[in-house]
Every structure is written in structure tokens, then in C-alpha cells.
Amino acid sequence: MNINEKEKSEDFELLYNAVLKLQTAEECDKFFKDLCTMQELISIAQRLRVAKLLSEKKIYNSIVADTGASTATISRVNRTLNYGNSGYSIVFDRMTPEELK
Numbered sequence: 001m002n003i004n005e006k007e008k009s010e011d012f013e014l015l016y017n018a019v020l021k022l023q024t025a026e027e028c029d030k031f032f033k034d035l036c037t038m039q040e041l042i043s044i045a046q047r048l049r050v051a052k053l054l055s056e057k058k059i060y061n062s063i064v065a066d067t068g069a070s071t072a073t074i075s076r077v078n079r080t081l082n083y084g085n086s087g088y089s090i091v092f093d094r095m096t097p098e099e100l101k
Contacts, residue, residue: 050077051088052100
């Protein structure tokens, strides 16, 4: 069964508004652990780390060694950094140096 565009849009809006209501890392932890499987969370976190390392101009071999991500995942994230919607950049620009460690 396909979700039509209106339902999809409404579902995304609900999700985004829910995320925007979270105020602490602890609240995020609780929400995302309810929302996603542990493997999904690991994958999402890994992609964010890969994006961070790519934005720091790290090479693929170093990123593979540091994160365990496949080169296919690294390529996909790299493509998103270069041609995506600037979502990673928005987040990285708003994070403090301590948060980016």
C-alpha cells in the first residue's frame, strides 16, 4: 500500500514537529529509542559521523577505519554533502565545538 503525497506530507510534518519539541539529549534518547530500532539508530548516527569526518576533509580509508562505514555509505553521504539539501551543514553550523567532538 502506497502512502499518498498528502498523507506523507502530514506524517513528515508530525514527525518534524515532534522532534522540534525535544529539549534535551535525554529526551531525544527516549524518543528515538521508541521510534527506531537500535540498528536504525546506529546507522543514522554513523552517517552523521561520516558527514562530520567528510566535512573535515578526512579520506575514505580513514573514515572506514574510524566508523566501520562501508565505502558505499561514505560515497552516499559525500554526495549528499555536495548535492543535497544542506541539512548536515545547518546542523554542524549550529553545534558547538564540544558537541562536534
